[in-house]
Amino acid sequence: MVLYFVGLGLADERDITVKGLEVVKRAARVYLEAYTSILLVPKEQLEAFYERPVIVADREMVEMEADKILEGAANEDVAFLVVGDPYGATTHTDLELRALDLGIPVKTIHNASIMNAVGAAGLQLYRYGETISIVFFTETWRPDSFYDRIVANKKMGLHTLCLLDIKVKEPSLEALCRGKKIYEPPRYMSVNTAVEQLLEIEEKRGEGVCGPDARAVGVARLGADDQLIVAGTLEELRGQDFGAPLHSLILAGEMHHIELDAWERHRAAGRDA
């Protein structure tokens, strides 16, 4: 039959599309990709809404047990749920290729992802340049290659969407050393941490693209009832409380007057909070 990649959208169990829900209801098995992003609700809430069991597929399972996921898919539908849109990450490419190799057709049911819903921040979507990822700095690893991309985007007057690190099911260092499967608790980078890291790199590189006065927008829990969008300089956002994950950050390029109006409006949201 068909391997369906079904986008779940951004926030909760009711962000799935009607088409996606129909697939989930009739699929032989339902997997949930749970390592590149998260919904803002627990798995049990999805299962109650779908009235179906959901198998959490971690990175290991998708990489090592693709054939098990695809088992029987020649005769019945298999649904592979992905938070946001299925094409937001490339981690499913292997699974897709494996299915195509086996002659199993693959279909995608699209949904919103941070890549398009970030338009809600008030900066026009078509004026974004390359998207960057900011990973948690460690004592010894403080990568700053994204800085060049911010510089390039700024030179063209473009906005930069910064995707903030998510660490889910990372083996602890101790566990790695002992060969045991013990995982660190999940960590989600806050706007505040991202701002601190950007300011540190700006200090070091000094091209003036993400210093304290740089204009930005912080976004939290996009698409949820309690979503928060606050604009400000990086200095202003550094101390802004954005609450629970997930967070994203946008560095503004040149703003047209409609964008500037929206930025000022979202800046007021920070002062009111």
Add this chain to the structure above:
Amino acid sequence: MVLYFVGLGLADERDITVKGLEVVKRAARVYLEAYTSILLVPKEQLEAFYERPVIVADREMVEMEADKILEGAANEDVAFLVVGDPYGATTHTDLELRALDLGIPVKTIHNASIMNAVGAAGLQLYRYGETISIVFFTETWRPDSFYDRIVANKKMGLHTLCLLDIKVKEPSLEALCRGKKIYEPPRYMSVNTAVEQLLEIEEKRGEGVCGPDARAVGVARLGADDQLIVAGTLEELRGQDFGAPLHSLILAGEMHHIELDAWERHRAAGRDA
């Protein structure tokens, strides 16, 4: 109560989210924005599925009759449906601001749009630069300002999404002269026309970013059962039949090996068709 902007997604009536459908079912009035994009099914199909009447809102209505759309929204919900994601276009900003002025809360229900679903073409979403729009050339108006943006994206190795012109409810020249309301039939730019126009501008500007050998991907009816994704050089795509609208075109920047694999796979789709 609330003014809801509800994204409809890409193809048909079942691409709405469960959350969006709940809003449509309970709203006092349901409007459909019908001038920046189209669904691939007629309005009547939406109405049958929603079991609700849908009022088509053209540009004139949204610009001139915002207060009428918002009438009663202080006491009951109003749903304003937008193909794709509500933040794909900025045409609703006025309506949103008008609502906020009147103290009416505004909520957005996101959905897939070409801006993120184009990931299905196999080129990684985070490596796209500024998005460009290609408008129908006329005898006397052949704007090529997008060319500079393609050049800038190419210099950074980035892909360029080209949104192709849609002309819906354009007053005919004759009608404009006579002050009558007569409209041209709708026109949707094909990949083929876009390619012709790009080749013409390349001929004139000569920086080698969109000549016959430039690598690209054409996309038609994304998200529909009969969607078509074909990769090729612009020379190859020039003669490829993509069928009914809507079409989009991607100019490839530097491709990583996974992207190149996908491009070759989608190129084969053209030869098979």
